[in-house]
Amino acid sequence: MAASSRRDWLRAAARSVLQLGATPALLTACASFERAGRFVSAEGLVLPWQRVGSRHIVVVGALDDPAPENGGTSGNVGLIIGRSASVAVNGGSSAAHGRALLALARELGAAPVRAAVVTQPLPQQVMGLAAFDDAGLPICATDGTAQWIAARCGTCLERLRATLGAERMAGTRIVVPALRPPADGVWQVGDLLLRLPRVGHAAGPDDLVLHDAADGVSWAGALGEVGRLPDLRDADPLALAPAIEALADTPARWVLPDHGPPGPPSALRGAADYVRALEREVRRGLDDGKGLNELLRAVTLPAWSGWVGHDRWHRRNVQAMVLRLEGRALDEDVMPG
Amino acid sequence: MCPVEPDPVAGLAPAWPPSAAPAASAARSRRRVLWHAGLIAGGAVLAALAPVSTLAQIKSGDNPDASPNWLKIRASLFGERQIAAAEAGVLQLETPVRAEDAAVVPVGVRTRLPVGGEHHLQKLWLIIDNNPSPVAAVFDFTPQSGRADLETRVRIDEYTHVRAVAQLSDGRLMMATNFVKASGGCSAPPGKDQAAAMASLGRMKLRVEGDVAANQPVQAQLMVSHPNNSGLAMDQLTRQYTPAHYVRTIDVRYAGEPVLKADLDISISENPNLRFYFVPRTAGELTAHIVDSKDLSFDGGLKIQPAAL
Numbered sequence: 001m002a003a004s005s006r007r008d009w010l011r012a013a014a015r016s017v018l019q020l021g022a023t024p025a026l027l028t029a030c031a032s033f034e035r036a037g038r039f040v041s042a043e044g045l046v047l048p049w050q051r052v053g054s055r056h057i058v059v060v061g062a063l064d065d066p067a068p069e070n071g072g073t074s075g076n077v078g079l080i081i082g083r084s085a086s087v088a089v090n091g092g093s094s095a096a097h098g099r100a101l102l103a104l105a106r107e108l109g110a111a112p113v114r115a116a117v118v119t120q121p122l123p124q125q126v127m128g129l130a131a132f133d134d135a136g137l138p139i140c141a142t143d144g145t146a147q148w149i150a151a152r153c154g155t156c157l158e159r160l161r162a163t164l165g166a167e168r169m170a171g172t173r174i175v176v177p178a179l180r181p182p183a184d185g186v187w188q189v190g191d192l193l194l195r196l197p198r199v200g201h202a203a204g205p206d207d208l209v210l211h212d213a214a215d216g217v218s219w220a221g222a223l224g225e226v227g228r229l230p231d232l233r234d235a236d237p238l239a240l241a242p243a244i245e246a247l248a249d250t251p252a253r254w255v256l257p258d259h260g261p262p263g264p265p266s267a268l269r270g271a272a273d274y275v276r277a278l279e280r281e282v283r284r285g286l287d288d289g290k291g292l293n294e295l296l297r298a299v300t301l302p303a304w305s306g307w308v309g310h311d312r313w314h315r316r317n318v319q320a321m322v323l324r325l326e327g328r329a330l331d332e333d334v335m336p337g
Numbered sequence: 338m339c340p341v342e343p344d345p346v347a348g349l350a351p352a353w354p355p356s357a358a359p360a361a362s363a364a365r366s367r368r369r370v371l372w373h374a375g376l377i378a379g380g381a382v383l384a385a386l387a388p389v390s391t392l393a394q395i396k397s398g399d400n401p402d403a404s405p406n407w408l409k410i411r412a413s414l415f416g417e418r419q420i421a422a423a424e425a426g427v428l429q430l431e432t433p434v435r436a437e438d439a440a441v442v443p444v445g446v447r448t449r450l451p452v453g454g455e456h457h458l459q460k461l462w463l464i465i466d467n468n469p470s471p472v473a474a475v476f477d478f479t480p481q482s483g484r485a486d487l488e489t490r491v492r493i494d495e496y497t498h499v500r501a502v503a504q505l506s507d508g509r510l511m512m513a514t515n516f517v518k519a520s521g522g523c524s525a526p527p528g529k530d531q532a533a534a535m536a537s538l539g540r541m542k543l544r545v546e547g548d549v550a551a552n553q554p555v556q557a558q559l560m561v562s563h564p565n566n567s568g569l570a571m572d573q574l575t576r577q578y579t580p581a582h583y584v585r586t587i588d589v590r591y592a593g594e595p596v597l598k599a600d601l602d603i604s605i606s607e608n609p610n611l612r613f614y615f616v617p618r619t620a621g622e623l624t625a626h627i628v629d630s631k632d633l634s635f636d637g638g639l640k641i642q643p644a645a646l
Contacts, residue, residue, distance in 0.1 A: 147574070150573065151526065151572070151573040152526060152573060154573055155573075233438075289546030289547055289556065291443070291445065291488045291612050292488070292490065292610075293433075293445050293488065296437070296443070315437050316437040316438060318437075319437045319438055319441065323441065323528070323608075326560055327528075327529070327608065329542055329560065330537065330540050330541070330542055330560055330562045330608070331537060331562075336544075
């Protein structure tokens with residue numbers, strides 16, 4: 001899908017969902033959860049959580065990658081709690097993380113978790129899926145995400161085991177989601193009426209976002225990075241900024257990013273601005289005849305130097321952008337700049 | 338133990354990579370050297386019998402002259418010939434200390450060595466000690482090259498010394514060495530799915546940088562759409578290794594005259610990319626003739642009209 005039509009389509013989908021069935025009854029029927037809390041799982045994982053809207057619980061994880069210092073709980077996972085059913089959003093970075101999220105749902109007295117949804121095949125979204133699979137819960141993801149998990153996440157698991165240790169990763173295995181988003185994008189789980197528009201290849205190979213019209217809350221997955229540089233390793237660098245901008249334009253009251261605090265949709269723009277600036281600088285360098293080595297040195301984007309990951313994956317992002325522009329030049333018979 | 342190199346002349350396919358066809362071109366003897374060095378060193382790596390002190394040396398990058406794989410490659414390619422350490426600026430290798438992506442590691446060679454006249458640079462080997470097939474590329478320069486600077490991108494399988502060895506027309510050898518931290522590049526999954534890669538197989542783009550003046554070296558870039566499968570990457574879905582299929586030679590000419598010839602191997606990254614120089618003396622076409630390991634050939638060209646000085 002072309003970037004402009006993808007953007008228009010995403011906007012339209014978001015608008016339609018936010019007009020979809022936002023009944024006062026639903027809004028007032030929400031559970032009376034506390035605004036925030038701190039849950040310690042039986043396995044010792046600390047989950048600081050907060051309520052967003054009336055029925056979304058987000059467990060705000062570390063901005064950095066999974067590491068022993070953060071107990072492996074990188075990134076945000078959460079729950080959408082209806083009257084008759086709850087849904088988990090992303091699985092966490094280990095089976096223990098996934099189990100902790102399910103335990104948090106019980107602790108909060110939430111309606112039973114009936115399904116989990118995975119927005120991208122990233123470690124913090126995928127590695128905890130064994131907990132949901134063990135509980136017999138269906139896991140929903142796009143075709144592209146499921147295929148990617150099957151093909152590539154095994155290596156990722158090995159690396160994560162080496163990083164976090166066998167004890168922290170006990171019971172963690174690769175689970176390939178079997179459930180696909182409905183073709184019309186409307187997903188009903190118990191009384192929860194959610195919209196799962198498929199974005200395509202942007203942040204990951206086949207992105208999914210989740211809108212809850214009734215509550216005015218959207219889950220951005222890896223299209224939402226706040227205070228942390230987007231990692232373009234598996235992204236389509238040319239599709240990412242338009243996709244983020246489309247999400248930033250949604251009329252939701254809250255957007256829950258993959259990393260960073262919940263906020264208004266406009267909070268996503270910083271990451272889009274970074275990708276735009278990266279594309280602009282790399283194009284300029286290519287036009288000037290710079291090679292990859294030179295571009296890696298020249299494109300520094302210091303305005304984002306305070307963001308987590310700038311010191312570690314910004315250069316990799318430069319390389320990803322160069323390769324994407326060159327790939328486009330070959331595919332479309334245009335110049336790479 | 339290292340496998341014995343099969344003799345391509347006798348029509349025997351090499352044991353590895355599985356899809357490599359016997360070379361039938363003039364590059365056969367060069368290819369044999371590549372295979373020989375590759376298999377020797379590859380065997381050495383796979384043997385996993387290196388003593389602890391050797392492994393420590395590999396990880397740290399200390400003492401490049403003592404690298405066990407290098408000693409084998411050196412004996413295979415250069416025998417007892419003396420190899421001088423290149424003076425700074427005369428021959429320089431440009432690599433990242435730590436690669437951003439082990440499957441696409443940019444490597445640049447900068448030289449002040451002439452490509453014509455007395456004592457000119459004839460041939461340049463790009464060697465990655467600890468790759469399964471360490472001789473990544475062999476480049477032949479001609480006076481039409483203008484300058485012997487070039488850039489390409491390689492896969493790196495584990496922490497390794499990377500070397501550029503230059504042979505001058507008088508037979509002297511000189512070498513620049515860098516240590517690069519990267520791992521898993523040769524077995525990394527491709528960036529593009531195979532169906533898409535095969536649909537655009539051999540598509541290429543040639544471009545020149547800046548203004549083109551007659552009789553002055555001009556930088557050019559060649560991009561080729563090719564999966565350059567190493568034969569070492571496993572498809573996790575099928576649990577099968579994708580057979581090796583890679584660009585074997587690139588022959589660049591200008592107005593029919595040879596500019597640069599490259600013998601390549603599985604260490605070259607997906608979508609091979611080469612930046613090099615040439616000297617346009619008259620109007621003409623810069624052409625690239627590419628042959629891959631399945632003996633498929635691809636041609637591309639770019640018409641050039643240099644401005645008179």
